[in-house]
Amino acid sequence: MSDVARSAGVSPMTVSNVVNGRAGVSESVRRRVTAQLAASGYRMNVAARNLRAGRTGVIGLAVPELDRSYFGQLGACITAEARRQGYRVAVEETGAGAQGETDAIQLSQALQYDGLILSSVGMDLQQIAGQQSFPIVLLGERTAPEGVDHVAMPNFAGAQAATEHLIAQGARSIAFVGGPTTSEATIRSLRLDGFHAALHEAGLDTTGAERNERIVDVVEITMEDGRRAGHALADQADRPDAAFVLTDTVAIGVLRGLHERGIRVPQDMLIASFDDIPESRYLTPSLTTVSPDHQWTARRAVEMLLARIQNGSGSTQRTEEIVSFTLVHGESSHTLTTPPETEHHSIKQRNQPHERRKEAS
DSSP: OHHHHHHHTSOHHHHHHHHTTOSSOOHHHHHHHHHHHHHHTOOOOHHHHHHHTTOOSEEEEEESOSSSHHHHHHHHHHHHHHHHTTOEEEEEEOTTSHHHHHHHHHHHHHTTOSEEEEEOSSSOTHHHHTTTTSOEEEESSSOOOTTOEEEEOOHHHHHHHHHHHHHHTTOOSEEEEEOOOOSSOOHHHHHHHHHHHHHHHTTOOOOHHHHHHTEEEOSSSSHHHHHHHHHHHHHOTTOOSEEEESOHHHHHHHHHHHHHTTOOTTTTOEEEEESOOGGGGTSSSOOEEEEEOHHHHHHHHHHHHHHHHHHOSOOOOOOEEEOOEEEEOOGGGSOTTSOOOEEEEEOSSTTOTTOOEEOOO
16 A cells, blocks of 8 residues: 555555545545556455454355255355345355254354354254354244344245145145154244144144144155155055145155156146245246245345344344245146246234235235
């Protein structure tokens, strides 16, 4: 900066004002300094400037898996939003385990990230409550502790809307293809609740052995386990005429498993699922799927984190918001003569996930 100042015949402070876009510099001087900056090859040392301000300009993103389309899509949206806000994103895979999530928090602190967006599956979230000096925003379905902001998925409302759609298409015997069961609220338990709510409203409740028979759980959220679930559905003596599947990833496997058993979708069985990953549109048949607003999720998560970074993370107040969604009607729940369409949904009260509102299609 001193070299540029000497060459331009101005003070280093004037060069600093030009570099930082401050007022008080005449246009002729600004042009002269800018020309010398270009000639010298000067580049702002962003890392040094951020360190001087007590920040690194980097935020962390910790997700369970990097090879799942949903997290890849979400990660891309968060990275783009952070870049728009002047931040870089460092991504960490936790393996959906408590140790991996704890390690991600500790690594983010050790590397002096300005904050962390964490999709938590396994760790004791009360551990985060004791680290309020480090800004963290949670993603996912688990209830955040006091002082930790949270962006939640529309698990209940989305599953309910998808199941209502299957019922509206004429399905009367509907299966639920879920995931691993735990004692804590998960996407499986919350989406199962929404599924059952839709059945109850339509008078299609089942009980006892019949109810259990209509629930097919997978061990892992993978296409291969979905394929096995498709076999299980096809092999039932009283085969259901529709299924709501926990995620698109599992639904892709279900479609394959049904195909291997000679069951046609949608002619023999209707399918709806959740996530709206890009692959869902290119399948044959394309998937009917709950589509959370990924860009809104990314924007709010980054905004919440930056607010914590800028205003201090020590507040015990918590902001919790639930993502709005659309129900994308693909070919998997429609006959070829029924054109696909999209239903738009939004959460009426963002702190009451079970309430929803249908907007005009």
